[in-house]
Amino acid sequence: MNMGGLLAGLTFGRVHRHLHQYTLTLGYAGAALVVVLLLTTVNTLVAVGSAVFFNFIYSYTGPYLVYRSQLDLPPAQIDAMSSWLTIATVISAFFAPPVWNFLGALGPGTVTTNVLLWAAGLLGLIAVAVTAFFRHQPQPILERGNSHDH
Secondary structure, eight states, rough: OOHHHHHHHHHHHHHHHHTTTTHHHHHHHHHHHHHHHHHHHOOOOHHHHHHHHHHHTTTTTTHHHHHHHHHTTHHHHHHHHHHHHHHHHHHHHHHHHHHHHHHHHHSSSSSHHHHHHHHHHHHHHHHHHHHHHTTTTTOHHHHHHTTTTT
């Protein structure tokens, strides 16, 4: 799975140059579709490949969020924002297991099946929400300057 994340990191700049703010939609929508595949497959090889691809496609979300959160900040505030993002990541990693275990108890199937259903649904909902949000926002100045790069 780490190889998938590495490949996403190596290709993020090129993907972002073409998709701009929709890089975030790609990450969330792609992850939602891969979770649906994980949920429905009975083939071990497909499941392992899906897990690697999940880490690849979902890894476009983190760099985009970091990039976007620091886009218009003065240089003196970039370190503070980086610190806040690190704190948020650590806190979310701490709370993720109990939250997913709770959600896994809510649903028609086993804990694993329910968690995959919740994950696919939430990722899909986030993909729709960020797409709708970006359609009503102007492109950031730095992203507008790159729109001719193909």
